[in-house]
Amino acid sequence: MLHFSCDSCGLPLDDRRYVVRLEIFPAFDPENLTEADLDVDHLQEVAEELNEMEMTGAELEDCSTKEFRFDLCPRCHARYQKDPLGREAIRRLNFSEN
Ligand SMILES: [Zn+2]
Structure with missing residues (x-):
């Protein structure tokens, strides 16, 4: 389980x-x-290159799609959906420093 x-x-x-x-x-x-590069054959090449890079985990890492998955409890979910980017939290932090 x-x-x-x-x-x-x-x-x-x-x-x-x-x-x-x-x-x-x-x-x-x-x-x-x-x-x-928009030539069809060339696109195929580029696609193959990209695939190879992905498999070797190469330098393009910063440009590749990143996926994250998080499990949240109801409380954190409620907090997260109000402020997914943490902007409120940052603003509160700035206020409290004043
Ligand atoms: Zn939680």
Whole structure:
């Protein structure tokens, strides 16, 4: 039997578990394709190169799609959905310093 714990606070989770899935990827083309690159055969090449890079875990790492998955307890879920990027938390921190 699988046991989950909250990835935010560490609380053991029961059935009321929430899953956060994040995907991060560049909205631009990391290869910066030129018109010549748009040739179909060349695209195939590029795709193959990218596949090889992925398999060897190469330098393009920062441009590759990143996926995260977190399990959250109801409390952390409620907090997270209000402020997924932690902006409120940062603002509060700044206020308290004043
Ligand atoms: Zn939690």
